[in-house]
Amino acid sequence: MExxxxxxxxxxxxxGKNIAxxxxxxxxxxxxxxxxxxxxKNEFARFHIKQSLGLAxxxxxxxxxxxxxxxxxxxxxxxxxxxxxxWIVGLMNAINGKQNTVPFLGDKYVEWFKNL
Numbered sequence: 001m002e003x004x005x006x007x008x009x010x011x012x013x014x015x016g017k018n019i020a021x022x023x024x025x026x027x028x029x030x031x032x033x034x035x036x037x038x039x040x041k042n043e044f045a046r047f048h049i050k051q052s053l054g055l056a057x058x059x060x061x062x063x064x065x066x067x068x069x070x071x072x073x074x075x076x077x078x079x080x081x082x083x084x085x086x087w088i089v090g091l092m093n094a095i096n097g098k099q100n101t102v103p104f105l106g107d108k109y110v111e112w113f114k115n116l
Contacts, residue, residue, distance in 0.1 A: 013097040016045030020094035023052040024087065025051045048116055051102050054109030055087055062097060 019042060023033035030052050037045045055108060066076030086102040093100045101107050 010044060010097070013044045013099070013109065016042035016048075017097055019045035020048035020093065023049045024055075024091040024094060027056055044097075044099060046116070047110075048090065049097050050113040051090050051106060051109055053103065053113060053116070055083065055104060058086065058105060059083055059087075 019033045020037070022029045023045070030049065031044065033052070037049060042081060047070050049050050062076050062079040065072050065079070082104065090102040101110060
């Protein structure tokens, strides 16, 4: 029974892998992935769309914080490096067919976007 479930999970991940990878390619890719996943629902792709949306909103928040002189600039620069690391981990998870959350805020993204 477990082998059947594993094969099912693997096939779901393989079907959604392209959509999941597209989700991590800029905001335009996120929108395209969202539209593509609306046509044919895939849980793997949906998970990575949520993670990518969280990363995009985190980047937006960093941009707003970066407008604050001196302290905001420092937080923005450090935050961009952390965000880049999170983005690379998320993209690598999508490429490898893994449904792992991105470091630091990934669990929060799942919680915040559970109805998406």
